[in-house]
Amino acid sequence: MAVPEAVIRPAVPADLTAVAEIYAHYVSHTVITFDQVPPTVAGWRRRLDDLTGRDLPFLVADLDGDVAGYAYAAPWRPKPAYRYTVEDSIYLAPDRIGAGLGGALLGTLLPRCAQAGIRQLIAVIADTGNGASTALHRRFGFAHAGRLTGVGYKHGRSVDTMLMQRDLTTNP
Template identity: 70%
Template sequence: MPVISPAAPADLGAVARIYAHYVTDTVVTFEETPPTVADWRARHDDLAARGLPFLVATVDGEVAGYAYAGPWRPKPAYRHTVEDSVYLAPGFTGRGLGRALLAAVLDGCAAAGMRQVVAVIADTGSDASAALHRRLGFANAGRLTAVGHKHGRWVDTVLMQRALPVVAGG
């Protein structure tokens, strides 16, 4: 049974390793150099200061995946809109961890007073990420054609969006 909890500094090495796989071996992210643990610590601290969720899923004590929500754009008028990210360690896909992580991130975003969540999904030929987002209430919001170039190929992104419930005081 997976345990979903806030990411702790001790989890960030595993987070860095999980993401490094996607950076070096896939076009799922347009990042080309894996962030260091120090980079992840800075991101973790920034999101915590903003009151935004950064969560890990552990299975038998091992970090099997992570998810967080960060600012969608830096301009002040976007302050109530976030972009979600969900990544699972190889070997831990297809077990419902992505759904559990994303659902918990959405709850954390609503509690933080966010109003909209945007997913920017690389169109890799697999529908897994878009299907996950659809199952949790995201709708298609558009496609950006050939906006990324990685590993010798042009990659589209699919934009999806979900409104969050208004929480008292939000």
């Protein structure tokens, strides 16, 4: 499938209904997120405000005015020594998977994180057997950093997570 002509831009409050709908699909139908109740639009607004207040990127892939996916970087852990390390999240509308939008989002997220002073980017990937997210992150220079076995339990199954890491101090 050809890469659509998406505009990757900062999220705005008007995008959050679409963001909430995209994420709700994954919460309800997959194990790639360990959330079991989809956040409300108000919850997404709080997240957008929090990340913006921290100067962290929250991006959307805009296709002719429709949000086809989103990506953001959020604090990895709350302790102060972790302040230069973030975790990425990338989600695409189910009908937009495989069109190159994940790469467009991650390719924009990386330099935005570096501009914000971030030094390390962590990906926590549910091991569903698919491998697409792992391949995407590997393509953008992430390295395998570990595996956590059976840490999630959702939809009647135990799920491992894979950790990947990207150093932004050497080549953002």
